[in-house]
Amino acid sequence: MQNLVLYRENYSQINKKITYYKRLGIHGLLINPFSEINEKIIEEIFALNDLLVKNNIKLFLQMDIEQSSKILLESDEQIDWVNPKIRTSFYQFINYLKKYKLKGFYYTNFEKLFADDFYFYIREMAKNIFLGEDTLSIGQINSDELAYQKFLSNTNYQNFDYIYNKKNSKKNMTDLQEVKKYFSSIQNENIRQIFITDNLLKNFINTKNFPFFSHSLVTGVTFLLNGGVLLENFEELGIFENNNYSNDHKVLDQTNKTFEFYKELINIKTNIEAIKRGTYREIFANDPDIFAFIRTYEEKKVIVFANFSQKEVLADIRFHFIDINDFKYFLGNYGKRKIAKNLLLRPYEFITFTK
CATH class of the missing domain: 3.20.20.80 (Glycosidases)
Structure with a gap:
């Protein structure tokens, strides 16, 4: 299972x-x-x-x-x-x-x-x-x-x-x-x-x-x-x-x-x-506040962003995805929002996007 x-x-x-x-x-x-x-x-x-x-x-x-x-x-x-x-x-x-x-x-x-x-x-x-x-x-x-x-x-x-x-x-x-x-x-x-x-x-x-x-x-x-x-x-x-x-x-x-x-x-x-079934790839590995990773299975992807701080953090994701515009909101603890090249993560925000 x-x-x-x-x-x-x-x-x-x-x-x-x-x-x-x-x-x-x-x-x-x-x-x-x-x-x-x-x-x-x-x-x-x-x-x-x-x-x-x-x-x-x-x-x-x-x-x-x-x-x-x-x-x-x-x-x-x-x-x-x-x-x-x-x-x-x-x-x-x-x-x-x-x-x-x-x-x-x-x-x-x-x-x-x-x-x-x-x-x-x-x-x-x-x-x-x-x-x-x-x-x-x-x-x-x-x-x-x-x-x-x-x-x-x-x-x-x-x-x-x-x-x-x-x-x-x-x-x-x-x-x-x-x-x-x-x-x-x-x-x-x-x-x-x-x-x-x-x-x-x-x-x-x-x-x-x-x-x-x-x-x-x-x-x-x-x-x-x-x-x-x-x-x-x-x-x-x-x-x-x-x-x-x-x-x-x-x-x-x-x-x-x-x-x-x-x-x-x-x-x-x-x-x-x-x-x-997807593979796992961590991004922002050196960031002291962000835990982010991508799960991939064939052409399907889920991106996970998590801000482990009580301040707003800006995540520059331009260099991690060439297909950024294909991703749609999936689930988050603050509510629905759009993906952006510079993604502002609010205090303790968890958000996922999928394609």
């Missing part, structure tokens, strides 16, 4: 929210159900999965490999992954879930467990549980090494379909150009990451004074990169931290505005070929 959009949710709440998630347009729901494994929990998961399948939403199960293996073996002892019986037990459980149409898995806590022969165990997992019609696997890692991330997620290796790099959320980069360089390296190496909107770009926005523009700026850039997105905590409703709304009308207006913005981004990520 191209450009997966997942929502992390408490599985006991999902039955009440199916219509809401369909309206938002997400592809799947991620739950973490296994504090224990018994017949009742398994039956509840199968029933929930059947309900979601009928609504074209995929259920993803978070699988802590070490903890799941302990539960399956009914043991509190240290897991020795070298033992083939332990590995076989885990593989059999995953294949049992797949047999009953569970097709999405989010694997955690395996890097230390696999340390003795990491690459062998990943390939063994790929052979035993990753493959299958419509099955998607995500691995949670904690490393910036590009070769490692590429091995795990590049489609040429047939390991994970996506990876989520937990280390990204712990960094404290203060130079936007350094952050842009990091994102470009991920994009250009065809590393299929799952991103969260609470990512490295949050260090360069002012959510107190510019709540909607700051949040939508980061969200817009995150969604239009190549890769998946993981949402949670009703962030799409825009009830931002440090805001003092004076009345219910303002809260409702903000909620509707942000929800529709997310909905449109999910639609673009799902249906626009330049975003689904």
Whole structure:
């Protein structure tokens, strides 16, 4: 599935929210159900999965490999992954879930467990549980090494379909150009990451004074990169931290505005070929305030501009495009406008054009 959009949710709440998630347009729901494994929990998961399948939403199960293996073996002892019986037990459980149409898995806590022969165990997992019609696997890692991330997620290796790099959320980069360089390296190496909107770009926005523009700026850039997105905590409703709304009308207006913005981004990520499959090329790489890039697929293009400052910034785009007049407004957080050779970007403005 191209450009997966997942929502992390408490599985006991999902039955009440199916219509809401369909309206938002997400592809799947991620739950973490296994504090224990018994017949009742398994039956509840199968029933929930059947309900979601009928609504074209995929259920993803978070699988802590070490903890799941302990539960399956009914043991509190240290897991020795070298033992083939332990590995076989885990593989059999995953294949049992797949047999009953569970097709999405989010694997955690395996890097230390696999340390003795990491690459062998990943390939063994790929052979035993990753493959299958419509099955998607995500691995949670904690490393910036590009070769490692590429091995795990590049489609040429047939390991994970996506990876989520937990280390990204712990960094404290203060130079936007350094952050842009990091994102470009991920994009250009065809590393299929799952991103969260609470990512490295949050260090360069002012959510107190510019709540909607700051949040939508980061969200817009995150969604239009190549890769998946993981949402949670009703962030799409825009009830931002440090805001003092004076009345219910303002809260409702903000909620509707942000929800529709997310909905449109999910639609673009799902249906626009330049975003689904397009190559990535960064422009304005040396600019301290602007994060801009072009996604291209065949003759289709989407240009993304983002001003990560609370001042107006002028972007001279004359030397980047010979076909500038062919581009039309696509989406923005300030509203509709025309492309120009000297494009004035307002504080925390996110804007895209397409041809």
